[in-house]
Amino acid sequence: QMMKLFVAVLAVTACAAAFSSTITWEAHGRDDLREWRAGLIKGDSYIKIDLNFQPEVFCRLQARGRPTPAGCFMMVHTATLENRNFNSSWDVIAFLNDTANEELLRAPTRRYFQLCLKNKPPLCSGSTAAKNWITLFDEFFAAAQSVLTARELNAELYLDAFEDSDQNCDVIQRWRPWVSTWNGNLSQAVDNDPARGNDRFQVANLGEGEQQWKDMATHRYYKFINSSYAIILYEPSDEDKLELYSDIYIGSGVNHTPGFRFAYNGDPAMFAVYTASRTGRASHNAFGVPAIARPVTALIEDAAFGAEFVTVSQAANHSWIYSHIAVALPTGQATTASSGLLALAAGQSAISSISLIPASSQPRLLAVDQSAGSLAVYTLTGGAPTPSAPAVPVPTLPGWTVTDTAAAPGTWQQAPVLVHAVAGSGGACGLAIAVWATTDFTAFSPAIGPACVRASASVCNVSIAVDSAPAPACAIAAVITYSLCNVTNRVYASAVCITNDKNVDITPAADSALVPFGVGSNLRAALASGVVLTTHDNAFCWNSFLRDDNQAPRYLKNMACDAYREGFASEPNDPSTLAYTVGYFSVLQDRLRSGGDLITSACDDRLLHGTYDLGTYPTPLLLSRGTMAASVHVSLAASAPDTDCGSPVAQGGRAILDAWALPTLPH
Numbered sequence: 001q002m003m004k005l006f007v008a009v010l011a012v013t014a015c016a017a018a019f020s021s022t023i024t025w026e027a028h029g030r031d032d033l034r035e036w037r038a039g040l041i042k043g044d045s046y047i048k049i050d051l052n053f054q055p056e057v058f059c060r061l062q063a064r065g066r067p068t069p070a071g072c073f074m075m076v077h078t079a080t081l082e083n084r085n086f087n088s089s090w091d092v093i094a095f096l097n098d099t100a101n102e103e104l105l106r107a108p109t110r111r112y113f114q115l116c117l118k119n120k121p122p123l124c125s126g127s128t129a130a131k132n133w134i135t136l137f138d139e140f141f142a143a144a145q146s147v148l149t150a151r152e153l154n155a156e157l158y159l160d161a162f163e164d165s166d167q168n169c170d171v172i173q174r175w176r177p178w179v180s181t182w183n184g185n186l187s188q189a190v191d192n193d194p195a196r197g198n199d200r201f202q203v204a205n206l207g208e209g210e211q212q213w214k215d216m217a218t219h220r221y222y223k224f225i226n227s228s229y230a231i232i233l234y235e236p237s238d239e240d241k242l243e244l245y246s247d248i249y250i251g252s253g254v255n256h257t258p259g260f261r262f263a264y265n266g267d268p269a270m271f272a273v274y275t276a277s278r279t280g281r282a283s284h285n286a287f288g289v290p291a292i293a294r295p296v297t298a299l300i301e302d303a304a305f306g307a308e309f310v311t312v313s314q315a316a317n318h319s320w321i322y323s324h325i326a327v328a329l330p331t332g333q334a335t336t337a338s339s340g341l342l343a344l345a346a347g348q349s350a351i352s353s354i355s356l357i358p359a360s361s362q363p364r365l366l367a368v369d370q371s372a373g374s375l376a377v378y379t380l381t382g383g384a385p386t387p388s389a390p391a392v393p394v395p396t397l398p399g400w401t402v403t404d405t406a407a408a409p410g411t412w413q414q415a416p417v418l419v420h421a422v423a424g425s426g427g428a429c430g431l432a433i434a435v436w437a438t439t440d441f442t443a444f445s446p447a448i449g450p451a452c453v454r455a456s457a458s459v460c461n462v463s464i465a466v467d468s469a470p471a472p473a474c475a476i477a478a479v480i481t482y483s484l485c486n487v488t489n490r491v492y493a494s495a496v497c498i499t500n501d502k503n504v505d506i507t508p509a510a511d512s513a514l515v516p517f518g519v520g521s522n523l524r525a526a527l528a529s530g531v532v533l534t535t536h537d538n539a540f541c542w543n544s545f546l547r548d549d550n551q552a553p554r555y556l557k558n559m560a561c562d563a564y565r566e567g568f569a570s571e572p573n574d575p576s577t578l579a580y581t582v583g584y585f586s587v588l589q590d591r592l593r594s595g596g597d598l599i600t601s602a603c604d605d606r607l608l609h610g611t612y613d614l615g616t617y618p619t620p621l622l623l624s625r626g627t628m629a630a631s632v633h634v635s636l637a638a639s640a641p642d643t644d645c646g647s648p649v650a651q652g653g654r655a656i657l658d659a660w661a662l663p664t665l666p667h
Contacts, residue, residue: 332657
């Protein structure tokens with residue numbers, strides 16, 4: 001009996017593994033072309049857009065409408081005059097024709113653009129609207145085909161969709177070789193008769209409905225099992241729904257190589273996290289006890305075969321606990337190596353941050369208690385952090401009354417140093433950085449600084465991260481994150497590069513105009529091999545069902561790339577949304593210098609930004625030499641089914657590890 005059980009479990013596991021590469025996403029509702037480049041870099045290979053047929057009078061009121069007597073196609077799900085700068089079909093042509101995009105569109109991965117045809121009239125009716133629509137689409141089709149051919153792009157467009165009535169005249173034969181989605185007519189699903197136009201229906205494209213998809217699985221997806229196009233299900237966003245439909249697909253026994261794709265409004269990172277249990281390509285693993293306070297985490301080992309980290313947090317009974325976690329690479333799947341109660345060092349009543357002390361024969365952690373202004377060294381004995389000596393005061397800066405402090409270990413000319421950020425009453429400077437020489441992190445002498453990071457500001461919630469292998473130009477590279485004590489729901493960041501000749505380059509300049517890094521709170525950074533990863537909570541989703549489909553009045557005025565304007569105004573942000581930002585340290589420096597309204601954007605094609613989960617107090621980690629992003633945070637205590645971003649399965653407030661592979665990052 002046990003042998004049969006083992007074989008059955010092995011078979012199911014092998015089946016799920018075989019399907020893991022084909023469960024993936026289609027970027028849904030991407031009507032703002034400014035986010036296309038970022039999406040393509042993140043891995044979007046199927047992109048769904050709206051072409052909304054509008055009359056000439058509407059087109060004339062649009063800045064990009066290019067009106068004709070026949071009208072125009074505007075890229076918007078629900079047409080509104082609240083916004084007069086929608087993209088048009090001609091912007092699609094311009095994007096395809098732009099030489100700056102050739103590298104992305106000639107990549108080995110083929111790109112598919114699904115054209116959702118809004119306000120499409122019955123094309124066989126002979127009406128004026130039908131004639132105008134056909135005229136416009138003839139022009140668009142000819143222009144698109146010309147560019148695809150001339151530019152030799154590895155891309156194609158297809159229709160969503162021909163209607164049943166379009167088979168009543170010769171319109172079904174127009175615009176070949178573009179295919180069409182199929183939306184449920186069984187007579188079109190069983191053959192590819194070109195005379196009837198059934199060969200045009202090649203992309204199975206159905207909405208949610210558990211029984212409907214079970215029926216599809218029972219019939220082995222009809223003719224679409226042999227199609228070279230993906231099977232598409234629109235548009236769930238919650239983890240439990242993604243798992244439900246993935247299980248139906250896996251249970252069908254049909255491994256469709258072109259992909260079983262969810263038309264998905266969110267970020268690819270969030271999709272990877274929410275489907276991790278079914279694809280095995282990412283991590284979404286809860287661990288430890290429920291109802292914890294803010295967890296702090298340090299990566300203690302990272303190698304090609306795997307990684308290890310330690311998380312420390314306070315439980316509901318006020319005791320301090322630790323978890324020592326092993327992580328398999330490149331999937332990020334986690335297992336608990338050990339866990340238990342943590343004995344704090346004398347002189348510490350809390351731990352606000354921990355980080356690995358480099359260049360040590362055994363893993364040692366530096367733990368900071370911001371409230372007490374103390375730090376202590378912990379060794380890892382049997383996996384448990386154990387204080388090696390009583391805590392010592394964080395070194396002070398002369399003339400400063402410290403209100404907030406953060407410290408991280410580093411190396412300077414191959415010798416250990418403490419890199420220290422301090423906020424307080426420092427006269428004209430509100431936040432400074434200093435480097436202290438040390439041998440054992442118990443005694444310190446000034447080495448570099450203090451250098452002013454932010455002038456004349458009341459700064460709180462300070463954090464610092466130091467790169468263990470910085471860019472060649474920097475002997476020490478650090479990112480300092482903070483909030484303003486009198487400003488809510490904004491986070492800020494500064495990049496610090498200290499050269500071998502002790503020159504301290506701070507970006508942005510300490511006295512420059514202060515630009516928010518992001519909308520939210522609790523910003524933290526990680527650095528590795530010249531790559532920066534930040535995470536913060538209380539963020540918002542740049543793409544979501546309501547936003548992409550203009551389904552709420554507050555979303556009508558701004559396109560996706562301007563969504564932050566709602567966050568700055570009256571938009572009530574979901575306090576549990578987690579955001580990430582990732583890119584090279586040099587790119588972060590460029591963005592911090594550039595200013596503007598907001599540093600981060602989901603539409604940035606160099607400093608990539610998006611959302612990845614719901615929860616609070618995230619700590620970022622960079623695994624596998626900066627090629628995999630990870631975060632440890634407090635999970636949701638209870639489900640949030642109405643969250644527009646898409647809700648995870650609640651884990652009772654336990655710590656949770658999210659990890660996902662990063663794309664090739666642009667310089």
